[in-house]
Amino acid sequence: MLIGELACAAGLPTQTIRFYERRGLLPDPERGANGYRNYDASTITRLHFIGAGQAAGLTLAEIGGIIDLRDDGTVPCTHVAGLVENKLAAVRARIASLTALETELGTLLERSRRLDPADCSDTEVCHILPARR
Structure with a gap:
C-alpha cells in the first residue's frame, strides 16, 4: 500500500509515518519504480504498537529499543x-x-x-x- 493508504488505515498523518521512518521505528519500505513507498500490512501492526507504547508513557527511544530487540529476534x-x-x-x-x-x-x-491585604507590611512582598x- 502507498503511504496515503497506510496513513488512512493507521489513522495517522503521512508526516508522522515519515518521521517514524527517519527515527528508525519503521523498516525502510520497498520503493516502486516511480519512487513511491510501498508498505505491507505488518507496518500497520508496528504503527499500532508505537501508538500503544506512547499511550503507556513510553518514549520513542524506549519504543525503538523494544522494536530493535524484536527485530534482533529477542522476545x-x-x-x-x-x-x-x-x-x-x-x-x-x-x-x-x-x-x-x-x-x-x-x-x-x-x-x-x-x-x-491591608495588613501586608512593606517588608513583605505578599504575606500569603x-x-x-
Missing part, C-alpha cells in the same frame, strides 16, 4: 515489563508530589482567606506566601 516482553514498572513507579512518585503540592496550595488558599528560611 522483548521482560524488557517491556521492566519499562512499564519504572513508568508506574515514576507516576506514583509524581502523584505523591502532586498530592503534597495540593495540600500546600490548600493551606495557602485558606491562609489567603484569613489575611487582609510566607518567607522560607
Whole structure:
C-alpha cells in the first residue's frame, strides 16, 4: 500500500509515518519504480504498537529499543515489563508530589482567606506566601 493508504488505515498523518521512518521505528519500505513507498500490512501492526507504547508513557527511544530487540529476534516482553514498572513507579512518585503540592496550595488558599491585604507590611512582598528560611 502507498503511504496515503497506510496513513488512512493507521489513522495517522503521512508526516508522522515519515518521521517514524527517519527515527528508525519503521523498516525502510520497498520503493516502486516511480519512487513511491510501498508498505505491507505488518507496518500497520508496528504503527499500532508505537501508538500503544506512547499511550503507556513510553518514549520513542524506549519504543525503538523494544522494536530493535524484536527485530534482533529477542522476545522483548521482560524488557517491556521492566519499562512499564519504572513508568508506574515514576507516576506514583509524581502523584505523591502532586498530592503534597495540593495540600500546600490548600493551606495557602485558606491562609489567603484569613489575611487582609491591608495588613501586608512593606517588608513583605505578599504575606500569603510566607518567607522560607
